[in-house]
Amino acid sequence: MNRLALLDICNAEIGTAEITGEAHNPRILEYHQSTSLKASTDEVPWCASFVNWALMQAGYRGTKSAAARSFLNWGIAAEKASLGCIVVFRRGTKAWQGHVGFYVGKDKNGNILCLGGNQSNQVCVAGYPAKDVLGYRIID
DSSP, X not given: OOHHHHHHHHHTTTTOBOOSSSOOOHHHHHHHTTSSSOOSSTTSOOHHHHHHHHHHHTTOOOOOOSOGGGGGGSSEEESSOOTTOEEXXXXXXXXXXXXXXXXXXXXXXXXXXXXXXXXXXXXXXEEEXXXXXXXXXXXX
C-alpha cells in the first residue's frame, strides 16, 4: 500500500470526534487499542493513537506508543515533507510533549497542513507553524 492509500484511510475518518461528557467515542477507543497504553477514554491525547491505527489499517507497523515524539524514531528521516509523510511537531513546554499527523501540504502563510487525530478534538486537517516541526518521517 502506498502513502496515498494511507491518506484515503485517514480521510475516511475525518469528523471522528470526542464526545463531551461521560460517554467516549468508540472509534477513538479503537485508535487507542493500537498503542501499548490502550487508553479507555477519548480525553487522553490521541494523535499518536490515530497515526498508529491508520498505519496498522494500511498494513504498516507503527510505534505502538501513545507518545507523539515516538515517531521521531520510526521509518526513515526525510529532509523535506512529502504528501502523506509523518510529521512530528513540538508542543507545550516539556521535552516529551508533541503532536503527530500526516503531511498534506502548506497553507498560504507557510503553516504545515496536517491530517491527524486530536486536532480540535477530532480528526481533521489543521495548520501548524513550520517552526514547530521536529521531523518528517517516511515509510521504510
